[in-house]
Structures are given as C-alpha cells and as structure tokens.
Amino acid sequence: MQTLWQDLRYGARMLIKQPGFTLIAVLVMALGIGATTTMFSSADATLLRPFSFPNQERLVVMFERKQAVGITRSSVSPGNVTEWREHASSLQDVIVMRNREFTLRHEGSPERHSSYGVSAAFFDALGVKPLLGRTFRAGEDEPGRERVAVLKYSFWQQRFGGEANIVGQQIRLDEQPYEIVGVMPKEFDFPYGGGEMWTPYVIEPNVRREHANHYLRVMALLKPGVTVAQANEELRALSQRIEQQFPDGEAGHEAYAVALNEEYTRGAKMYVPILIASACCVLLIACSNLANLLLARGTARHKEVAVRLALGATRWRIIRQWLTESVLLTLAGGALGMVLASWGVEGLLRGVPPAMSKFIPGWSRLGLNYEALAFATFLALLTGVLCGLVPAWQATNGNVNETLKEGGGKGAASGAARSPKRGVLVVAEIAMSLVLLIGAGLLTRSFVQLLRANLGVKAESVATMEVRLPRDKYADEPACRNFFEQLLPRVAALPGVAKVGAIHSLPMSGGTDGNSFHIVGQPAFERGKEPRTDFRIATPDYFAAIGTELRRGRLLGAQDHAQAPRVVLVNEAFAARFLPGEAALGQRMTLGDNKSQPMEIVGLVGNVMNEDMDDLAEPCLYLPFAQYPTSMLTLVIRAPGTETQIVAGVRGELAALDPLLPLGETKTLNQVIDERRSPKEMMMWTLLIFSLVALAMAVIGTYAVMAFAVAQRTHEFGVRIALGAQPADILKLVLQRGLTLVLLGIALGLAGGLALARALGGLLYGVSSTDPLTFVVVVGLLAAAALLACWIPARRATKVDPMIALRCE
Numbered sequence: 088m089q090t091l092w093q094d095l096r097y098g099a100r101m102l103i104k105q106p107g108f109t110l111i112a113v114l115v116m117a118l119g120i121g122a123t124t125t126m127f128s129s130a131d132a133t134l135l136r137p138f139s140f141p142n143q144e145r146l147v148v149m150f151e152r153k154q155a156v157g158i159t160r161s162s163v164s165p166g167n168v169t170e171w172r173e174h175a176s177s178l179q180d181v182i183v184m185r186n187r188e189f190t191l192r193h194e195g196s197p198e199r200h201s202s203y204g205v206s207a208a209f210f211d212a213l214g215v216k217p218l219l220g221r222t223f224r225a226g227e228d229e230p231g232r233e234r235v236a237v238l239k240y241s242f243w244q245q246r247f248g249g250e251a252n253i254v255g256q257q258i259r260l261d262e263q264p265y266e267i268v269g270v271m272p273k274e275f276d277f278p279y280g281g282g283e284m285w286t287p288y289v290i291e292p293n294v295r296r297e298h299a300n301h302y303l304r305v306m307a308l309l310k311p312g313v314t315v316a317q318a319n320e321e322l323r324a325l326s327q328r329i330e331q332q333f334p335d336g337e338a339g340h341e342a343y344a345v346a347l348n349e350e351y352t353r354g355a356k357m358y359v360p361i362l363i364a365s366a367c368c369v370l371l372i373a374c375s376n377l378a379n380l381l382l383a384r385g386t387a388r389h390k391e392v393a394v395r396l397a398l399g400a401t402r403w404r405i406i407r408q409w410l411t412e413s414v415l416l417t418l419a420g421g422a423l424g425m426v427l428a429s430w431g432v433e434g435l436l437r438g439v440p441p442a443m444s445k446f447i448p449g450w451s452r453l454g455l456n457y458e459a460l461a462f463a464t465f466l467a468l469l470t471g472v473l474c475g476l477v478p479a480w481q482a483t484n485g486n487v488n489e490t491l492k493e494g495g496g497k498g499a500a501s502g503a504a505r506s507p508k509r510g511v512l513v514v515a516e517i518a519m520s521l522v523l524l525i526g527a528g529l530l531t532r533s534f535v536q537l538l539r540a541n542l543g544v545k546a547e548s549v550a551t552m553e554v555r556l557p558r559d560k561y562a563d564e565p566a567c568r569n570f571f572e573q574l575l576p577r578v579a580a581l582p583g584v585a586k587v588g589a590i591h592s593l594p595m596s597g598g599t600d601g602n603s604f605h606i607v608g609q610p611a612f613e614r615g616k617e618p619r620t621d622f623r624i625a626t627p628d629y630f631a632a633i634g635t636e637l638r639r640g641r642l643l644g645a646q647d648h649a650q651a652p653r654v655v656l657v658n659e660a661f662a663a664r665f666l667p668g669e670a671a672l673g674q675r676m677t678l679g680d681n682k683s684q685p686m687e688i689v690g691l692v693g694n695v696m697n698e699d700m701d702d703l704a705e706p707c708l709y710l711p712f713a714q715y716p717t718s719m720l721t722l723v724i725r726a727p728g729t730e731t732q733i734v735a736g737v738r739g740e741l742a743a744l745d746p747l748l749p750l751g752e753t754k755t756l757n758q759v760i761d762e763r764r765s766p767k768e769m770m771m772w773t774l775l776i777f778s779l780v781a782l783a784m785a786v787i788g789t790y791a792v793m794a795f796a797v798a799q800r801t802h803e804f805g806v807r808i809a810l811g812a813q814p815a816d817i818l819k820l821v822l823q824r825g826l827t828l829v830l831l832g833i834a835l836g837l838a839g840g841l842a843l844a845r846a847l848g849g850l851l852y853g854v855s856s857t858d859p860l861t862f863v864v865v866v867g868l869l870a871a872a873a874l875l876a877c878w879i880p881a882r883r884a885t886k887v888d889p890m891i892a893l894r895c896e
Contacts, residue, residue, distance in 0.1 A: 101412060105384075109416065112380050116420025116470065118780055119373025121427030124455070124463045126359070126366040128432055131458055133355040137348065137448035139274050141214035142308060147315055147344035148351075149181075149305040151326075154341070158619060163305045164336060165290050166298035170329055171307070171342075177318040180212040180308040183288050184278055188555045188719075189260040190749055191246075199555065199749040200242075203278060204288030210237070212308040213277065220254035220269030228287040235287065236265045240273040242283035260286070261557035262747065278304075279351070279446050298329070298336030307344065318344050351448045358770050361846055365526065365777045368519040372781050374470050375512040376788045381413060381478040382509055383795045406479040413475025414468060421467030428463070429455055438769035440762045442754075509792045510828050513785075517832025518839060520785035521869050523778035525840030528861040529847055529854060530771040536853030537764060543695030543703065544594065545634025546756040548585075549723060550730040551593055552737055553751030556718040568649065568716040570744065575626060577740040578722060583729035588629030589712065589720040594695040595763050596721075604708075606665065607675040607685050620661060622678065622708040624715050630692065632723040633756070640672045640690035647711040654711060655686040660694050661706035678708070686710075700763050701852050723756075730755055767850060782872060785832075790876035793825050797880040804884050814885035821884050825877025832873070833866060840865075 102109045149171075151161040172181045185204045190197050210222035222237055236258070238247070247253055256267050265286065309318055322342040330337045432454055436444075444450045554574070561567050571589065579587040603617040612618065627643045630636075638659060647654050655676065662671040675685040694703045712720070726733050738750045797804075804817055844856040854861070 099415060102415060108380060108384060109419075112377055112416045113419045113423060115373045115376045115380075115784060116417050116467070117423035117427055118784070119370035119470075120417075120421045120424030120463055120466050121431060122366040122369040122777060122780070123363075123466060124424060124428035124459055125431030125435070126363045127462050128428065128453060128455055128459045129435060130359050130363055131456075132449040132453040133447060134352050134359055134449075136452075137352055137355075138277065140277070142212065143347055145309045145311070146212065146347035147307050147309060147318065148347060149307055149322075149342060149344055151301060151340045151342050153339045161340070162301045163303045163342070164298045164301045165294045165303060166296050166333065166336065167329065167342060168290065168303060168305060169295045170325060171322075174325060175307075175318075175321060177310060177313045177321045178307045179310045180206075180208045182206045182209050182212050182306045182308070183290065184209070184304045184306060185288055186282070187286065187288075188751070189284075189286075190262070190555075190557055190747065192259040192262070192747065197747050197749045198246075199553075199751045200283045202236075202284045202286055203282040205285050207287055209285065212306070215271070215275055217269035218272045219251075220267070222269055223285075223287055228289055230289055230291065233287040233289050234263065234265050235268045236260070237269040237271060237285045238267060239276065239283050239285075240271055243270045246283075261559055263559060274452070276451060277448075279448055298333040300336075301340075306347070315344055315346050354447065354766075355449075357850065358766065361526070361843070362770070362773055362777075364843075365523055365774055368523055369777050369781050369784075370466070370470070372516045372519050372784045372788070374474050375516045376784050376791075377413075377416070377470070377474045378477065379509050379512050379788055379791055381409075381475060383791070384478070406476075409479035410472060410475045413478075414471030417467040417471035417474070418464075421463045424467075425455065425460065425463050428459065435769065435773075438772065439765050442762045443765055509795070510824075513789050513792050513828045514832040514835065516781075516785040516788045517829060517869065517873060518835035520778065520781035521833060521836025521865065522839040522843055523774065523781045524865045524869060525836075525862065526843045526847055527771070527775040527778035528865045529844055529851060529856065529858060530767070530774055532858060532861055533851040533854045534764075534767055534771045537700060537767065540696070540703070540853065542595070542760065543635055543693050544756065546760055548727040548730050549633060549725050549756035550733060550753065551756055551759060552722040552724070552734070552753045554589075554720055554722060554741065554748070555751055556748070558718055561718055564716040567718050568713060571626070571712065571716075571720055573744055574740065575628075575722075577743070578724065578737055579628075581726075581733060581736040581740070583726045583733060584724055585727060586628055586632040586725040588632035588723045589626045590629050590633075590723060591624040591712075591717045591720055593721045593723070593759065594623075594633075595698050595700070595759055602679040604676055604678050605682075607677070618665070620665075620706045620708055622710060624710045624712050624717050624720075626712045626720075629723055632725045634725075635695060636693045638691040638693060640688075642690055642692075643709070643711045648713045651714070653684050653686040653714055654689045656690040656692050656709040657688055658692050658694050658707045658709075660704040661708065662691055663704075664706055678710075698763060700767065701850075767852075770850065782869065785869075786872045786876045789825070789828070789873050790879065792828075793821065793877050793880040794883075796824070797821060797884045800884075817885045818881050821881035822874075822877055825874065825881070829870060829873040829877070833870060836869075837862070837866070 149163055150159075151163055151167070152159045153161065168181055168183060171178060175181070183204075183206045187202045187204045189200055189202055191200050192198075205223075205228075207223040207225055207228040210217075216222075217237065218240065220237075223235065226232055227235055238253070243249060243253060250256075253267055253270060257264050258267060259265070271285075307318075309315070322344060326337070326341045330340065436450075436453060439447070439450070554571075556567055556570060561570060575587050575589060578584060601619045601621050603619050605611065605617070625643060627645060627647070630642050640656075643654070643656065655678075657666075657671055666674060671688050671691055674688045676688065677685050692709065694705075695707070696703055697705050722737065724730065724733060724737070734750070734753050741748055741750055807817065807820075840862070841857070848856040
C-alpha cells in the first residue's frame with residue numbers, strides 16, 4: 088500500500104509538471120468516456136431495463152398475422168381472446184388492453200384524460216402492487232362491476248394534490264360514477280402512451296365469440312416453465328382449429344406471441360445499437376490518441392527509465408509506475424466525462440418531445456445513476472491499463488547500456504519515430520472517423536430530404552384540436568353527426584379562421600384504421616388473402632383546411648349526405664397499387680364485410696406522409712363523415728397568423744354546445760410533424776456530433792504523429808539538406824508517409840462505412856445507403872483535413888537549418 092501511495096504521488100507530480108500533455112490527454116479521454124457513458128445510460132434505460140415489474144420475463148404480447156397479404160402484426164379479435172382463455176394450456180392469464188378517453192368531472196370544470204381499459208388480472212399478471220388501496224379484483228371486468236379506477240402516481244399528485252384519503256372517493260368519468268380503489272407506485276407506467284388511470288375493460292357477452300373484427304391489444308402471462316416457442320406451437324395449432332370453426336373472420340389468420348421486452352424495445356433497437364457502436368468508435372479513437380501521446384512521452388523518457396533500471400529498479404516496478412500515471416489520466420478523464428455525459432443525457436431528453444418520449448419504455452428513467460458511474464469508472468480503469476501497457480513495456484524493453492551511451496536517447500527516439508505502432512493507431516483513427524462521418528453524412532442528407540419533401544399537406548397556419556364525444560351521451564350515429572355539423576360552422580365563423588375541416592385520424596399522428604376491401608368487377612380474393620388498406624373519415628372541407636391536393640375528380644361535398652349514394656376518395660398510392668392502368672374514377676368498391684352498399688370512387692387525392700416519416704406511398708381511402716359518423720374527430724383549422732390563439736374561441740363554441748364536454752389535445756400541425764421527425768433528428772445530431780469529435784481527434788492524432796516524427800528526424804533532415812536535398816524533396820519524403828497512413832485509413836473506413844450504411848438503410852428517406860455524393864464529400868473532407876495535418880509538420884521539416892541540426896547532434 089505504501090508503494091502504491093508513492094506511485095500515486097510521483098505520478099501526480101509528473102503529470103502536473105507537464106500540464107499541456109495532461110490537459111490534452113484528459114480532454115481526449117473525457118470525450119470518449121462521456122460519449123460512451125451517455126449511450127450506456129440510454130441503452131440501460133431503454134434496452135436492458137425498460138420495465139421494473141417482476142413478471143416481465145414471463146410476459147408476452149399477442150398478435151395475429153395473415154402472411155398471404157403481408158400482414159404481420161394485426162390486432163386480436165374478441166373471439167380469439169375467449170378461445171385462448173378457455174383452451175390455451177401454456178397461458179396463465181390473457182390480458183386485454185385498450186386506450187380509452189374519459190371526461191373527468193371532479194370538483195371543477197370537465198377535463199379530458201387518456202386512460203387504459205385493462206382486464207381485471209392486469210396488475211396481478213405483471214406482479215405489481217399498489218402504493219395505496221388495491222388493484223382490480225377478479226370479476227371487475229364483467230358488465231355492471233367495472234365502475235372502479237386505479238390512478239397513476241403522477242396523475243394523483245397533479246390532479247388530486249396527492250390526497251392521502253383518495254382511496255374510496257367517487258369521481259365521474261363520462262358522467263358515470265367511478266370509485267378510486269388504488270394508486271400505483273411512482274415508477275409504474277405501463278402500457279406506455281400517457282394514460283392517467285386504469286379502468287376495467289369489459290368484453291360484452293354479445294361480442295365474446297366475434298371473430299370478424301380484430302381490434303384488441305392483448306398480452307399474456309406464460310405459465311411457469313413455459314417458453315415463448317412452446318406457447319407459439321400451441322397457438323399455431325389453436326389457430327388452425329379456430330380458422331376451421333370460424334372461416335369468415337379467421338381465414339388465413341395465425342396467432343403468435345412475442346416476448347414483452349423484445350416487443351417493446353423494437354423502436355429503441357433501431358437507434359440505440361448504432362449510437363452505442365458510434366460512441367465506442369469515439370472511445371477507441373480517444374484511446375488511440377492517448378496511446379500515441381503516451382508512446383511519444385515514453386520515447387522522451389527513455390534515458391530516465393535507463394537510469395532507474397541502472398540504479399536497481401525492477402522492470403515491473405517501472406511498468407507499475409507508468410500504469411499508475413496512465414490510470415490517473417483516464418480517471419481524471421472519466422470524471423470530466425461524467426460531466427459531459429450528464430450534458431449528453433440532458434440533450435437526449437430534450438431531443439425527443441414528451442408527446443413522443445412517453446411511448447418509449449424506460450425513457451422516463453433515463454439519467455446518470457450508480458450503474459453509469461460504475462461503468463464510467465470501469466471504462467477509465469480499463470483504458471488506463473490498456474493504453475499505458477504498451478508504452479510502459481516498450482520503455483523498459485531497451486538496452487540500458489546503449490541508451491545511456493546515446494546523448495539524450497536520440498537513437499532510441501529516432502527508432503521509435505519509425506516504429507509502426509503509432510502509424511497503426513493513426514490508420515485506425517482515420518478509419519473509424521470515416522465510418523462515423525459516412526453515417527452522419529447519410530443521416531444528414533436524409534433529414535434534409537425529409538425537410539424538403541412534400542408531405543402531402545401544407546402545415547403552416549394550421550391548428551389541430553381533438554374532440555371526443557362520450558358514447559353514453561352520444562350513443563348513436565345521428566347524435567354524433569348532428570353535434571359536429573353544428574360545431575364546424577361555429578368554429579368556421581371565428582375571427583381569423585379561413586377553413587375548418589375534421590378527420591377521425593389525423594395524418595402522421597400515429598393512429599390509423601385498416602380494413603379489407605373489394606373492387607366491384609374484379610375477381611374476388613381468396614378467403615384469407617384479402618388485401619387491406621388504411622381508411623380515414625373526413626368532412627368536406629378537411630382537404631382545403633389541411634392542404635392535401637385533389638388530382639382528379641372531385642372532393643367530398645355537401646351532396647354526400649347520409650341518404651346520398653355512398654362515395655369514397657382514394658389516394659394516388661391506392662390507385663397505383665390496386666387499379667394500375669385503369670381509371671380509378673367511377674370504380675365501385677366495398678369495405679370490410681359491408682357488401683350491400685358499394686361506394687363509388689369520385690376523387691383521387693395526393694399521398695400523405697406516413698406516421699414513421701419514411702413513406703409517401705401507403706394506400707388510403709377517405710370516407711365522408713356524413714355517411715360514416717364517428718364519435719371522435721380532430722378539427723383541422725387553417726387560421727393564418729392566429730393558429731395558436733384560437734383555442735379559447737374553439738373551447739367557447741364547444742362549451743356553448745355541451746358545457747360538460749372538454750376540448751382534447753391541441754397542437755399546430757407543424758408540432759405534429761416535428762414530433763414525428765424528432766427521433767430521426769435526434770439520431771442525426773447525435774451521430775453528427777460523434778463524427779465531428781472523431782474527425783477532430785483523428786486529425787489531431789495524425790498531426791501529433793507526423794510532428795513527433797519530424798521532430799525526431801531533425802538531424803536526418805539536416806544531413807539531407809546539407810548534402811543538397813531541396814525543400815520539395817523533404818516535403819515529399821514526409822508527405823509520402825502521411826499519405827500512406829491516410830489512404831490505408833480511408834480504405835478500411837470505406838469498408839466499415841458501407842456496413843454502417845446498410846444498417847442505417849431503414850432510417851433513410853430519399854437517399855440511398857450507397858449515396859455517391861455523400862461518400863465523395865465525406866472522403867474528400869477527411870482526406871483534406873488529414874493531409875493538412877500532415878502538411879504542417881512536413882512544411883516545418885523543409886525549414887530545418889542544417890547547421891543547427893548538426894550542431895545539436
């Protein structure tokens with residue numbers, strides 16, 4: 088212990104004596120460790136530990152698929168839920184989950200809140216306990232017993248002020264009395280999506296054997312010892328039997344299960360592994376730079392080491408001393424890296440808006456914790472040992488007598504200058520920085536293309552506002568139709584409003600509905616292989632309000648009322664895929680099982696970007712609201728210059744029609760678009776920052792190696808100049824070595840860059856993963872920067888005074 092303390096004190100003194108070297112080394116390692124710790128924290132929260140409840144390893148998410156028509160992740164029919172509960176021996180609990188909206192009235196004006204309808208066994212299946220009160224009891228998801236609610240912790244704090252006696256209180260949801268029976272712990276938030284409470288979801292007796300409609304989200308708890316593969320074998324057999332019994336609704340459907348963690352981390356797996364790999368590249372470049380600095384420092388200390396060995400110091404004693412110094416450097420870098428990591432985590436949290444981050448499991452727990460501190464400390468110790476070992480071994484591996492005979496160690500230093508180790512490190516730095524630059528370049532080009540893309544809407548000056556009618560009060564279609572037909576003219580009359588329309592599922596908002604269809608006159612599809620298409624229900628002025636253009640035919644109008652012949656609009660993608668070479672206008676089609684009322688295609692409209700912001704070519708139908716009334720619409724209001732100030736006016740008109748009806752979520756259309764683009768934007772900026780840091784470190788590393796080589800070969804250059812060599816000859820001699828290192832690094836980096844480009848393919852929009860312009864520009868940028876780093880020391884070599892160089896020798 089005493090010798091360790093001596094090593095620490097001596098190492099600290101040596102580092103303090105060389106503040107420039109110490110500062111550069113600490114900054115380099117701080118950048119590497121900070122980047123890696125930031126990404127470790129992200130992976131820890133979103134991939135490794137997205138959930139905190141006990142039974143997550145036994146939980147699976149249930150889907151249905153129709154491979155014949157390319158449907159791989161369909162929702163589940165109520166009939167299948169019933170069949171699985173009765174006959175699936177591998178499943179302990181089958182849980183239904185559905186998003187629900189409630190109007191809450193409790194000591195104040197009504198408010199609209201999202202919630203989850205879940206089966207009574209939901210909390211028991213997850214293995215979670217309430218903070219206050221209880222969760223649902225068996226049978227509370229049966230008709231007549233479902234008027235109970237469990238609150239989310241944050242909602243209890245914000246809306247009810249954290250009342251200790253909240254359990255047992257009555258609240259009114261959609262004008263129905265509900266009893267609060269429990270409050271969940273602070274860390275519990277499942278499913279993800281912003282729900283404020285949980286209520287029992289009732290599958291009504293008349294639909295429990297229904298197989299035609301597939302609309303339920305379902306989760307199941309496997310019995311102890313059962314694997315996902317075993318459950319899928321049983322589900323496959325059950326699907327075959329169900330298909331035979333219910334061919335009308337289940338033809339071609341096959342049920343399957345996916346592990347909970349695998350399903351809910353799908354989104355994070357698109358981004359986090361690539362960012363982790365990028366951060367590791369930054370760390371490796373930092374390690375290469377530190378190793379080069381330590382090698383250069385070790386070369387300058389050859390004589391010191393020789394003297395210590397001659398005085399009786401053991402080789403291990405000197406190696407341990409040098410490792411102590413390198414570990415001190417990396418620990419200091421790790422401490423500063425934690426500061427940078429805290430900024431990085433804050434940047435990640437700000438990079439994704441709350442409207443998007445609430446759907447990312449584990450995002451709310453993203454931050455620096457004890458695990459991140461332990462990771463950064465381990466990383467600092469490991470890099471300190473690895474980066475210090477080679478210089479320490481090399482410094483103690485020379486001939487003591489020869490080193491002491493040489494004047495200051497010139498021969499050894501000159502040999503070290505020609506050592507391939509430093510060149511290999513430079514090649515690695517250039518290669519890794521090129522990989523990151525290629526990835527950042529592709530994402531930047533893709534994001535620019537996305538910003539320039541015609542999204543199919545004109546977002547400026549457009550506000551969107553959600554209105555949901557409670558089903559108990561507006562139970563039938565005429566009531567819903569009548570309400571919105573009164574509301575829309577009122578809103579249109581507000582000052583500053585140019586156009587008002589409404590749609591039941593706003594584009595790019597993350598919500599779509601799909602159904603099978605048939606075009607009259609075309610051969611019927613084989614049962615189970617019917618194609619599906621998205622559909623949206625819109626009012627006549629919706630297209631003028633949002634800016635989606637008419638291509639041919641006409642838009643929806645007042646003539647498309649409830650008693651008029653059924654009509655439909657199709658987008659260009661639908662016409663191109665399902666009516667190629669035919670005139671879409673005038674064609675008749677049916678949607679779902681409604682074969683008795685065919686719809687005539689009266690208009691062709693432009694495509695609109697999908698919710699993932701990566702495709703304009705998804706087929707879609709638009710149905711007239713008057714013919715297909717729904718209880719939920721999103722108002723789309725074009726109000727130039729006043730789109731952010733009209734909320735109060737709309738709320739007033741809504742209250743005039745129904746004082747108990749609150750206005751739902753309000754956003755500008757630009758906000759909706761920015762939220763959907765935010766994951767791609769965050770990915771781009773993170774990789775761009777990593778790549779620029781990597782480029783800077785690679786250029787600095789190249790410069791340091793070339794400058795060290797020139798300094799150690801001053802005598803050689805003096806001799807060459809004295810013998811008649813021209814400055815151009817010296818310049819060529821130095822640049823030749825630098826150019827060799829740069830070209831080797833670029834060749835290796837291109838191979839790695841192509842691999843990264845393929846991994847990024849699914850995240851790109853409007854840009855090929857082998858985009859020539861990106862590769863040419865990035866390679867040119869790196870080559871120019873690296874050659875500049877070589878040219879500066881080379882130019883210095885041409886100015887060597889031979890008399891001074893020879894006199895020094």
